[in-house]
Amino acid sequence: MNEHLRRAPAPDLLPRFAAIVGDKYAVTDPQTLAPHLIEGRGLYQGVTSLMLRPGSTEEVAAILKLANETKTAIVPQGGNTGLVGGQIPFDGELILSLTRLDKIREVDASSNTITVEAGVVLQKAQDAAAAAGRLFPLSLGSEGSCTIGGNLSTNAGGTGALAYGIARELVAGVEVVLADGRVMHLLRKLKKDNTGYDLRHIFVGAEGTLGIITAAVLKLFPQPRAVETAFIGLKSPDAAVKLLNLAQARIGGTVTGFELMVRGIVEMALKHGHGNRDPLAGAHPWYVLMEVSSQQSEGLRDALETFLGDAIEQDLVEDATIAANLDQRKAFWHLRHSLTEVQKPEGGSIKHDVSVPVAAVPAFIAEASAAVEALIPGSRPVPFGHVGDGNIHFNVSQPVGADSKAFLARWTEVNAVVDKIVLKYQGSISAEHGIGKLKRESLVKVKDPVALALMRDLKKMLDPNGILNPGKVL
Ligand code: FAD
Ligand code: 2HG
Ligand code: ZN
Numbered sequence: 209m210n211e212h213l214r215r216a217p218a219p220d221l222l223p224r225f226a227a228i229v230g231d232k233y234a235v236t237d238p239q240t241l242a243p244h245l246i247e248g249r250g251l252y253q254g255v256t257s258l259m260l261r262p263g264s265t266e267e268v269a270a271i272l273k274l275a276n277e278t279k280t281a282i283v284p285q286g287g288n289t290g291l292v293g294g295q296i297p298f299d300g301e302l303i304l305s306l307t308r309l310d311k312i313r314e315v316d317a318s319s320n321t322i323t324v325e326a327g328v329v330l331q332k333a334q335d336a337a338a339a340a341g342r343l344f345p346l347s348l349g350s351e352g353s354c355t356i357g358g359n360l361s362t363n364a365g366g367t368g369a370l371a372y373g374i375a376r377e378l379v380a381g382v383e384v385v386l387a388d389g390r391v392m393h394l395l396r397k398l399k400k401d402n403t404g405y406d407l408r409h410i411f412v413g414a415e416g417t418l419g420i421i422t423a424a425v426l427k428l429f430p431q432p433r434a435v436e437t438a439f440i441g442l443k444s445p446d447a448a449v450k451l452l453n454l455a456q457a458r459i460g461g462t463v464t465g466f467e468l469m470v471r472g473i474v475e476m477a478l479k480h481g482h483g484n485r486d487p488l489a490g491a492h493p494w495y496v497l498m499e500v501s502s503q504q505s506e507g508l509r510d511a512l513e514t515f516l517g518d519a520i521e522q523d524l525v526e527d528a529t530i531a532a533n534l535d536q537r538k539a540f541w542h543l544r545h546s547l548t549e550v551q552k553p554e555g556g557s558i559k560h561d562v563s564v565p566v567a568a569v570p571a572f573i574a575e576a577s578a579a580v581e582a583l584i585p586g587s588r589p590v591p592f593g594h595v596g597d598g599n600i601h602f603n604v605s606q607p608v609g610a611d612s613k614a615f616l617a618r619w620t621e622v623n624a625v626v627d628k629i630v631l632k633y634q635g636s637i638s639a640e641h642g643i644g645k646l647k648r649e650s651l652v653k654v655k656d657p658v659a660l661a662l663m664r665d666l667k668k669m670l671d672p673n674g675i676l677n678p679g680k681v682l
């Protein structure tokens with residue numbers, strides 16, 4: 209860490225920072241600050257005396273200029289839905305909240321782009337695209353509160369990545385404020401632009417450690433004319449992977465969603481999730497929520513029915529139901545998106561957001577489950593996630609009736625066991641949530657040393673005073 213860096217802003221600087229945004233947007237009231245200091249999992253508690261809420265890129269630039277000159281640390285925050293603690297100030301750093309940058313600057317349907325400010329909530333961007341007859345396909349359970357700036361800074365994945373790509377693939381251009389306050393204007397709508405190094409991608413997935421994203425041009429797609437959604441019971445992850453391969457080869461549409469869930473997590477969703485109902489009559493060891501989309505308005509439902517019928521005959525599927533209407537489709541997705549919340553009433557949960565090659569998912573799940581159950585008898589692995597991306601949320605709930613604190617104290621030990629199996633399959637210990645604070649120590653153990661050295665060099669070059677989100681990622 210840079211030894212001259214000041215984590216908490218010096219008291220005499222507070223009025224200077226406040227003057228940039230105006231007193232109304234320089235928040236010091238502890239009650240207003242409180243929700244910005246804890247994250248969704250309740251894993252971390254932060255501390256700060258100041259949150260700045262700039263209303264323009266120019267104000268962000270002025271804040272960074274002052275922070276850099278005075279070596280004052282900054283923690284950027286969007287919707288505060290991140291799951292690795294990246295948005296939390298741990299040592300009194302000032303929070304730079306981007307939520308007032310909430311304008312949709314332009315929807316350009318012909319160019320298939322939308323230009324948004326960083327604080328625009330993901331759902332608002334989706335809605336604006338839909339109003340213009342287009343699809344912005346990034347979709348996360350947190351879409352009602354996470355922001356585009358946070359999505360790009362974490363390089364979010366979610367349920368649409370299978371067909372449309374992760375956040376990085378959905379960015380055409382960015383506007384970024386650098387640590388010294390300079391603004392880099394790369395808000396282009398271009399698919400082709402080979403004028404040197406592609407700098408956009410340095411800031412995507414940087415978790416606020418290299419610059420502040422203030423706006424972005426995002427790629428849009430045609431709205432599908434037909435969408436069908438099935439809830440499928442099957443016997444194993446192996447059957448799920450085979451089903452996916454078959455669906456991608458055979459269905460006359462695109463597989464736009466393919467989410468795997470073990471029975472255990474579905475049971476938690478039925479028990480604790482508001483309004484959830486079991487879509488299938490009987491119980492099955494595993495489930496897939498599959499969505500297919502087509503630009504043809506007719507025939508998709510028939511094609512899906514025939515496909516699932518064949519899959520049942522081939523013993524790949526035990527039972528399946530296709531949503532009869534929009535409400536039912538929403539209910540399937542509601543169940544899927546409730547999986548983070550419904551783990552909480554079951555006590556402590558040790559999380560892994562990992563990826564392995566798709567073909568290795570069944571073996572990974574089997575080995576990791578056995579290893580964790582051997583380490584902590586009675587512990588309950590409840591894997592689920594974006595199996596088509598090889599991305600499994602290998603979450604482990606505490607044994608029923610166990611002491612939550614004692615269980616959570618074994619977090620690192622359980623991670624080590626699971627991560628070893630991930631690495632055996634050439635996988636990643638952070639598929640889509642990022643490194644933040646949670647996986648900072650693990651990163652140095654798994655990243656190629658030359659790549660890690662380059663990351664550090666890049667950080668030094670772009671943020672020589674180390675003011676941007678110190679203690680995160682690196
Ligand atoms: P924050 O949490 O505020 O910040 C996240 C990181 O980005 C921090 O490091 C922060 O410092 C930095 N940051 C924020 N804004 C900026 C900016 N403008 N410039 C520079 N740095 C910035 N994630 C997935 O990938 N896939 C999922 O399926 C998914 N599902 C989720 C479901 C639930 C119920 C929840 C609670 C979370 C889920 N997440 C998922 C995680 C989370 O929603 C994403 O990481 C999201 O992209 C974070 O956006 P945010 O605006 O809340 O960012
Ligand atoms: C999801 O896919 C999210 O629902 C969150 O990435 C996963 O709760 C989790 O671990
Ligand atoms: Zn996920």
